[in-house]
Every structure is written in structure tokens, then in C-alpha cells.
Amino acid sequence: MSTKEDLIHGLNEDLAAELGTVIRYTYQAGKAFGFRGVELRELLAEEIQDELGHAAFLMDVIVDLGGEPTTTPKTFAKPDDLKAMLDLDLEMELQDVEDYMAHAALADELGEVELKFKLEEMAADEAGHARELRRLLKGL
Ligand SMILES: [Fe+2]
Ligand SMILES: [Fe+2]
Structure with missing residues (x-):
């Protein structure tokens, strides 16, 4: 049986991942050079x-x-090369999809209906990010 504390713990892991992603993407934008870097x-x-x-x-x-x-x-690796950056981002976006779906199920179990749907929506956002990254990776 899951508790509210389990849910808070899970959401804090998601939050650490989001804060890490904001920093990782800002960092990578600063290190992205050339025409592909612009994209x-x-x-x-x-x-x-x-x-x-x-x-x-x-x-x-x-x-x-x-x-x-x-x-x-959440801490993250800092590859120099553009392809390695994108591979890392894709992997982490897919991990976020998995985590949000797991925590949506937890919210559902605890009767947190709005939260369940919002977490699924966020999983869909991350899946969309993953799709965009896959498109960029195809062109490398
Ligand atoms: Fe996110
Ligand atoms: Fe994302």
C-alpha cells in the first residue's frame, strides 16, 4: 500500500530531474556550436x-x-560532442516519461485525480520532447 509520503518523495525526484534539465539545457545551449548547434x-x-x-x-x-x-x-553528464549531448537528452526525456507514468499510477492509487491526469500530460510533453530530439538525431 502506497502512502502520501511515497507520492511526495516521487514528485520530489521528478522536481530534481526538471531542475536538472533546465540547467542541462541552458548549459548545452551555451556549448552548441555551428549550424546544427543553432538548431x-x-x-x-x-x-x-x-x-x-x-x-x-x-x-x-x-x-x-x-x-x-x-x-x-539532479546532476548530469557533460559530453562535448553534439551527438552525445542529444543521445543523453533523449535518454533522460524517456526516463522522465517512465517516471511520470509511474507517479501518475501512484496518484491514481491515492485518489489524486487531477494530479494523475496532469502527470500523464507531463509524460506526454516529455514524449514530445523525445520525438523532437529523435528528429534532430536522424539528421546528424
Ligand atoms: Fe519536464
Ligand atoms: Fe522534457
Whole structure:
């Protein structure tokens, strides 16, 4: 039987991942050079806004559930080469999809209906990010 504490813990892991993604994408935008780098910078600029929205939502929900939101970002690898950056981003977006779906199921189990749907929606956002990254990777 899962508890509200399990849900708060899971959401804090998601929040750490979102904060890490905002920093990772901002960092990668600074390290992306050349014509392909320009394309990556454009994509990352859009996605950073989505991830900030996700982080803000998670902060609110964790507080609402009586928890303390983390401000510590998840750490990430820093490859130099553009393809390795994109491979890493794709892998981490897919991990986010998996985590959000798992936590949506947890929210469902605890009767948190709105949260369940919002987490599924965020999983869909991350799946969309993964699709855009796959498109960029195909062209490399
Ligand atoms: Fe996100
Ligand atoms: Fe994402």
C-alpha cells in the first residue's frame, strides 16, 4: 500500500530531474556550436520553458500535499560532442516519461485525480520532447 509520503518523495525526484534539465539545457545551449548547434539552441530554448512550467507545477503540488519541495537539481553528464549531448537528452526525456507514468499510477492509487491526469500530460510533453530530439538525431 502506497502512502502520501511515497507520492511526495516521487514528485520530489521528478522536481530534481526538471531542475536538472533546465540547467542541462541552458548549459548545452551555451556549448552548441555551428549550424546544427543553432538548431539545437532553438529546440532547447522552447523546451526549457516547458520544463520550467513542469517544475513550477511540481513545487505547488508538493507544497499542497504538505511536503517540502527540493531545490537541488539532479546532476548530469557533460559530453562535448553534439551527438552525445542529444543521445543523453533523449535518454533522460524517456526516463522522465517512465517516471511520470509511474507517479501518475501512484496518484491514481491515492485518489489524486487531477494530479494523475496532469502527470500523464507531463509524460506526454516529455514524449514530445523525445520525438523532437529523435528528429534532430536522424539528421546528424
Ligand atoms: Fe519536464
Ligand atoms: Fe522534457
